[in-house]
Amino acid sequence: MKPKFRVLTRVAVAAAMMLAAVVTTPAAPAAAAVPSQGSPTQLDVGNWNVEWFGSPDFGPTDEALQQQNVRTVMAGADMDVWGLSEVVSTSAFNTLVAGMPGYTGVVANDPIVTNGAQYYSDFGNTEQKVALVWRSSVASLVSAKVILTSQNSNFAGRPPVEFTLRGTFDGVTRDLVFIVLHAKSGSTQDAWNLRNPASQALKSYLDTTYPTQNVFVIGDWNDDVDTSITSGNASPYINFVNDPARYTFPTRALSLAGVPSTAGYPDFIDHQLITNEVQAKYVAGSATAFQPQAYIPNYATTTSDHYPVFARYNFVIGGGGGGGAANVIINEVLANEPGSSTAGEAIEIVNIGGTSISIAGWTLRDGSAVRHTFAAGTTLQPGKAITVFGASAGIPGGIVAVPASTGGLSLSNSGDQVILQDSAGATVQSMSYTSSQADTDGVSINRSPDGAATGVWVKHNTISSLPRSPGQRADGTVY
Incomplete structure (x- = not known):
């Protein structure tokens, strides 16, 4: 999203200072408990753009409140896996994960991510990073790496990060691949001209690298999959939509129903894409854009301008594996x-x-x-x-x-x-x-x-x- 700037005249600043001396600002209303949206046995996957998370310069201005609200939503919603985008501060991310007992997480510039430090950093409090957070009792990390680095500019300098998790599902050990992305933003033709080749490269990568694997691609796609947010253009992701034998957007039904995934625009741009192997496990109708404003006061200005997106998959966690499958x-x-x-x-x-x-x-x-x-x-x-x-x-x-x-x-x-x-x-x-x-x-x-x-x-x-x-x-x- 675009940076937000605040301009005040000297008179306004002086007036505000005098008012502050005589008026006590009431404390921000507390967030209510977010009810669980997850299943105790099936795999619940969420993705969320946490708007300039941890940045002191952009996005929500109260960093401590944003930290509290994001944790309230994530811990309460009870997803097993979260793909996050717009994580700016590594320390803020680490604090978030530390405040969620039972979860672990990796942000894009973590040393464990192959090529992570080359493409992501904390420099200048402006680098938007992707991250994965998951329930440690459900799966363990096998590998993490930045992919499609040749498409760095088409991804606006933030190429996708691929995480492989291993867990016991349906009683056997399975590897699940999660690719977290944050595509180029904007509705201009120039923005579409970057998203389109990035989409072509992503599909080619998946076609050749994971022809038979369980793969999720989750995050902020910054465009819709029914028609593009760029007027007069087809969706840059039509290549996936037109290959239903291998790929499905379970979130496309929300686009077709006119459901938004942001607080300020009518389009659905925060999608989950799955391979046909995962499609067989998708719980029909489970994709949803969760709107936390019912629990978080002033959500859109204090927390994020995007809604978290959830979907459920019938990978039975554990699945009677008799003490755990081989690993x-x-x-x-x-x-x-x-x-x-x-x-x-x-x-x-x-x-x-x-x-x-x-x-x-x-x-x-x-x-x-x-x-x-x-x-x-x-x-x-x-x-x-x-x-x-x-x-x-x-x-x-x-x-x-x-x-x-x-x-x-x-x-x-x-x-x-x-x-x-x-x-x-x-x-x-x-x-x-x-x-x-x-x-x-x-x-x-x-x-x-x-x-x-x-x-x-x-x-x-x-x-x-x-x-x-x-x-x-x-x-x-x-x-």
Whole structure:
């Protein structure tokens, strides 16, 4: 949205100061409790433009009140996943998430987001960022990255961020991909001319990258999907509308019904797009634009000029998984082996879930090629680890380990990737490390906390007295 400016004459300022000396301003009326809009068992997804959130210069002028109101809506509405746009202050975002027990969140410039710091920052209190917030009991973060960076200018300098969450749904482990976007704003032809190629690029990316996956694209699309807000133009998202076999806007019904998603305009511009795999799970009629003004006094000026948008999906959370499905993570990477024999390079994977899983045919690869394929009959038990070493000569005793099937892992000390894929070639997990993380002989890179799916990557000697522990927990105890 456009910045808001306030201009006062000197006389008006003086008058206001004198009035303030004799008049006590009443306290702002308190927000009422927002009733739950979520289901206890199904997946509830929300997206919301939180207008210049945390910016002292634009949007709502009372930052503390905006913080309180946004938290009131989000905590009360009880969504499982939130895609946010127009997050300006990282510290304000962190405060928001900290005030919502049971939730975690990542904003676009977080170090965990690949290329996040390159495209997003807190510079000048004007950088509008996207973010994802989710209930930590429902899912854990697998990966986060900025995508479509070649379309940076068409996305007005804020390319989408893709988050992959993993949870137990319908009794099995599933990965759900959430892409949060904030498209170019404005109803001018120039604005439409940016949104249109951005939409083409997004569809091409989804067509080729996720042809059979569960993908949600949520956020502020800054245009409608029935007809464009730019007079005389078709919607820039007509390419998705015209491919119903693969994509659906569950929010399109609200556009067709004349429902607005902002406080000041009649159009619906805050959409959810889903792939056909998700469409099969959509609870018909559940998409709605929630209007918080019934609970938040002066909502449009104190909180946001956009309404939060909700939809429900029949991914049954947990789904009777008997203590939790298998969940395999990359937990430790030893790229800079002790000594000079690359046989000592190692990658440790751990099943932090509740059931065993066959990893036969799964592969480990670096940024260049497949380096190991797990043999037929390989099963990873819950709470256990298996480590792949560069060669047999590097494997110590007392752990479950195998040598790389190609004869080496080829992990570069100058930075590389490690990618774990299942037997169908789908990425289960991936990580990237830098030269500074692999610059010490014999010191590995480990998750912190150890064994946590959302743990960040740190040097092993920062979390343990040991320099490395492939095949063991970080403290040296056996799995």
